[in-house]
Amino acid sequence: MEFEEYVSARGQDLVRLGFTVSGDYQRAEDLAQTALMQAFRSWRKVRGADDPHHYVRRILVNEYLAMTRRRSFTEAPTADVEPHRTVPDPATDIVNSDDLWHALQELSGRERVVLVLRYYQDLDDHTIADLLGIKPSSVRSTASRALATLRRTRQSHRVDERLS
Amino acid sequence: MSNTELEDDLRGTLGRAAASVPMATGLSDRATSGVRQARRRAWMVSGIAAAAVVAVTAAGFGLAGRGATTEPPVAVGGATSQPPQPTEQAPSAKTVTGTWNVLQIAGQKSLKAPRPDNPVLRFRTDGTWSGSDGCNGIQGTYTIGQRGEFSAKAGPQRLIGCNNVPHSDVLQSAKRIAISAGKDSDTLAFYAANGHELARYARAR
Numbered sequence: 001m002e003f004e005e006y007v008s009a010r011g012q013d014l015v016r017l018g019f020t021v022s023g024d025y026q027r028a029e030d031l032a033q034t035a036l037m038q039a040f041r042s043w044r045k046v047r048g049a050d051d052p053h054h055y056v057r058r059i060l061v062n063e064y065l066a067m068t069r070r071r072s073f074t075e076a077p078t079a080d081v082e083p084h085r086t087v088p089d090p091a092t093d094i095v096n097s098d099d100l101w102h103a104l105q106e107l108s109g110r111e112r113v114v115l116v117l118r119y120y121q122d123l124d125d126h127t128i129a130d131l132l133g134i135k136p137s138s139v140r141s142t143a144s145r146a147l148a149t150l151r152r153t154r155q156s157h158r159v160d161e162r163l164s
Numbered sequence: 165m166s167n168t169e170l171e172d173d174l175r176g177t178l179g180r181a182a183a184s185v186p187m188a189t190g191l192s193d194r195a196t197s198g199v200r201q202a203r204r205r206a207w208m209v210s211g212i213a214a215a216a217v218v219a220v221t222a223a224g225f226g227l228a229g230r231g232a233t234t235e236p237p238v239a240v241g242g243a244t245s246q247p248p249q250p251t252e253q254a255p256s257a258k259t260v261t262g263t264w265n266v267l268q269i270a271g272q273k274s275l276k277a278p279r280p281d282n283p284v285l286r287f288r289t290d291g292t293w294s295g296s297d298g299c300n301g302i303q304g305t306y307t308i309g310q311r312g313e314f315s316a317k318a319g320p321q322r323l324i325g326c327n328n329v330p331h332s333d334v335l336q337s338a339k340r341i342a343i344s345a346g347k348d349s350d351t352l353a354f355y356a357a358n359g360h361e362l363a364r365y366a367r368a369r
Contacts, residue, residue: 001271004356007192008330008337008363009271015191016182029188036195100177119171120178151170 001052003043007036010053014060020116021064023105031067035060057121058131061113065132068109103153111146114139187318189336192356255343255352257308260287264352264365266329275329283329285365293335299326306335314341314354334363 014035018028039046039056049055104112110132117128118139125143129136264285266275275283279298287293287306293316294303306316316335338354350367 002356002358002360003196004192004337004358005270005360005362007195008333008356009269011191012185012188012330012333015188016185019185020178020182025185028185029191032188032191033194036191040195098177098180100173101181104177115174116178119174120182147167147170150174154170 001047003040006039006047006052006056010056011036013053014056017057017060017116017121018064020120021061021109021113023101027067031060031064034063038063054127054131061117061131062133065109065113099154100150103150106153107146107149111142111149114142115146118143187332189318192337255308255312255341257287257289257291259343260308260341260352261289262287263368265368266331267351267364267366269330269334269363270361272330279326279329283331284368285331285335295331297328297331299328302332304332304335308341312340312342314338338362 011032014032015028018031019025022028022031035056038059039052046052046055104115107115113132114128117123117131118125123131125136125139128139132139264287266283266285269275281296281298283296283298285293285295291305291307292303293306294301296302302318304316304318306314308314316338318332318336334354337356339357340355340359342353342355344351344353346366349369352365352367354362354364356362
């Protein structure tokens, strides 16, 4: 598979993955582009891998985690859509009003990545561990911690709503 | 709330968030041009360094008058691979006009999966295209050069997620197209800048 063919088939998937982990459209495109540039530099090696997409996805999530570790990194708390970029869509409203989506933004970068890979990309814990270079047990404990945080955040939101 | 309920909600939330992402354009061009610019800079630096070494050597050993010439740096191995030229006749806006069904797209294996809409592509002679990715209407503009050079732009669209057929990506990545007249139906092929085939369509009857 040539590089252009890969981008044509999977480029948008990478932007979507970038958005679900970062919560920011601009950052999602930057992440996808960085991952694709790195993949293009060594495309012969990437193309020869068992699953080239797995390889590029690994670059993207690790680039995101490296980004969150940098001092200059600031979290983008919401996913406000740039109005000129797209036409109104019900999905956009759901994203902007979904309490679970907002609760996800409160998690650490690694917690969010683990949940996205597990529940959006449907990867098993061994594959996630391989992708992140950690142990499967760490994936399980990170996911468990993240789910507990989400549940607490959601419950407190519901209590707030009832009281207000 | 049970864990399963939360996990199901999470799947739904992440799926809806992903579906709301606007279609990114020019990813391939941006990634490759960034790397190529960096490589060009590296070539220039190494070329200047090589020229400086030759000049210093020539001056040091008195070789300046012996016809030693310095060549600009060239690609090693002469790997100027020409993209394979399709044998099909180059098309025009007139011949491409009509409705096309997708036969294959590089890297896509689920083109025959059931979708709410028929994922067709339509070209008109006025330089516009439209169609469906299987669950969203899509449209845009296109141009065709005299030798089949092709460029297309996609307009805004709804982004409901399903097994979307990436017509827009194909059109925006394609640099050349070709039409061949087949026994049963015409075939429309899209090629990337390097000559590799991105997708193939058959004319709808």
